[in-house]
Amino acid sequence: MIKDEIMQNNVNTNIFDTALEQVSLEVDRMLSASPWIIRSYTRHLARSTGKFIRAASVIACAQDEEGNIPDRAVKLAVAVEILHLATLVHDDIIDDADLRRGELTLQKKYGKRTAVICGDYLLCMALKLTASLSERSDADEYMDLQMxxxxxxxxxxxxxxxxxxxxxxxxxxxxxxxxxxxxxxxxxxxxxxxxxxxxxxxxxxxxxxxxxxxxxxxxxxxxxxxxxxxxxxxxxxxxxxxxxxxxxxxxxxxxxxxxxxxxxxxxxxxxxxxxxxxxxxxxxxxxxxxxxxxxxxxxxxxxxxxxxxxxxxxxxxxxxxxxxxxxxx
Missing domain, CATH: 1.10.600.10 (Farnesyl Diphosphate Synthase)
Structure with missing residues (x-):
């Protein structure tokens, strides 16, 4: 019985870790595959993503009693991380910061105007991704919660x-x-x-x-x-x-x-x-x-x-x- 419980916990842990890894890969993909005019800037940001504690929060809260995680939780976690990155880009402009997670900030490397536009673009990415949740027929109940x-x-x-x-x-x-x-x-x-x-x-x-x-x-x-x-x-x-x-x-x-x-x-x-x-x-x-x-x-x-x-x-x-x-x- 104890062995079975340990095995089940290991499976659930793997589900959680796999979901978080999917978030990381998708954030990196979205930043690296942006339209060419902004791609060099978003690729620079991809080198300084954080520890994904907000994404981990979404996924942990979305686990059901069997330890399974809805696909939408991964998409929502990606949107949250992109949104958070947008706020950091804007914060660095306000603070005139030089470094963020060991890398030059976007505003330091490319200038404030470019950074403002990139931050706005990231915000649009996050909102578009969040809006796409409603494309699923079973998402209506979630939207009715009036977040x-x-x-x-x-x-x-x-x-x-x-x-x-x-x-x-x-x-x-x-x-x-x-x-x-x-x-x-x-x-x-x-x-x-x-x-x-x-x-x-x-x-x-x-x-x-x-x-x-x-x-x-x-x-x-x-x-x-x-x-x-x-x-x-x-x-x-x-x-x-x-x-x-x-x-x-x-x-x-x-x-x-x-x-x-x-x-x-x-x-x-x-x-x-x-x-x-x-x-x-x-x-x-x-x-x-x-x-x-x-x-x-x-x-x-x-x-x-x-x-x-x-x-x-x-x-x-x-x-x-x-x-x-x-x-x-």
């Missing part, structure tokens, strides 16, 4: 961050609202959409959406800490740069809240990186950020426990959760 407009939430989150650039008085609550849009909304969409392929129960879908949002929050808080703790070589992108780009993150907000004189100085003049690092260190800004992330982690664990899913699927979701959290724990 929230997550993409607009991502855009509004980015705009909210931009509006608050350099805002020394940014509160913790305001900051969490910003990242719930610009980062967490896409994770929420991944979990909701994946689950919607295998269940119609509204309460279950709300739980999956909430789980995705929590993991997205953890993911961004992880990034906040990495800006202070990691090196450019380790993460293959610029670090020690958020404040220099007028982006105020949670570790610094905590320092401002606990050092009134430091906050006042920041309003009067630009702070040096050494001053920022010292203030964050002295006030325990990174410890506080980990604490906030830990609260989202614990809420996520409890949500997974309440889901009526197989032990294998629960383990898969916890693996994604741990992958987001362990970087700062």
């Amino acid at each position: 929230p407009d997550y993409l607009s939430r991502v855009c509004l989150g980015e705009l909210n961050q931009h509006v608050n650039n350099g805002n020394i008085d940014l509160s913790v609550h305001q900051y969490l609202r910003i990242i719930s849009g610009k980062t967490a909304a896409l994770f929420e969409a991944c979990f909701f959409a994946g689950a919607a392929l295998v269940t119609k129960d509204r309460q279950t879908l709300r739980k999956f959406a909430r789980l995705g949002r929590n993991i997205g929050m953890i993911f961004q808080l992880t990034d906040d800490c990495m800006d202070f703790e990691e090196t450019k070589e380790a993460v293959k992108k610029p670090v020690q740069s958020d404040y220099e780009q007028n982006v105020i993150t949670l570790p610094l907000i905590h320092a401002f809240n606990n050092l009134p004189d430091f906050s006042l100085k920041a309003k009067e003049q630009k702070l040096s990186r050494e001053e920022i690092n010292e203030a964050v260190r002295n006030t325990g800004g990174l410890t506080y950020t980990r604490f906030v992330a830990g609260r989202y982690y614990n809420k996520s664990l409890e949500l997974i426990r309440t889901l009526d899913i197989t032990a294998e699927k629960a383990d898969r979701l916890k693996m994604i959760l741990d992958r987001s959290y362990r970087l700062i724990s």
Whole structure:
């Protein structure tokens, strides 16, 4: 009995890994086979694709009780990764970033105008791929679920961050609202959409959406800490740069809240990186950020426990959760 269960788990693991590999291959194919006028740019982007944690989220949530994964989940996961890549291209333009995953950014190598157009093209690719789901006759029920407009939430989150650039008085609550849009909304969409392929129960879908949002929050808080703790070589992108780009993150907000004189100085003049690092260190800004992330982690664990899913699927979701959290724990 135990042997049979182990064999079944291995089969299901292979199904999951195979689906994720299909996503990777299809993303690479789409980027490498773009129309010739844009192909050199999209092929450049193909060299710096990420770890596909969002795609893994879609696929994990879409696994049924037998461990099988609908074909549409793979297509949806590809669309999510293309969409995410589009947001990164636009982020790099806004941040004037030089590196992304160890490669020159598109805007650095080819210029901002080209990068803007390529980002828009990627967005169109993702939307076209998502729309093609409705070509299947059994997709109507999925569309009737009226999936929230997550993409607009991502855009509004980015705009909210931009509006608050350099805002020394940014509160913790305001900051969490910003990242719930610009980062967490896409994770929420991944979990909701994946689950919607295998269940119609509204309460279950709300739980999956909430789980995705929590993991997205953890993911961004992880990034906040990495800006202070990691090196450019380790993460293959610029670090020690958020404040220099007028982006105020949670570790610094905590320092401002606990050092009134430091906050006042920041309003009067630009702070040096050494001053920022010292203030964050002295006030325990990174410890506080980990604490906030830990609260989202614990809420996520409890949500997974309440889901009526197989032990294998629960383990898969916890693996994604741990992958987001362990970087700062």
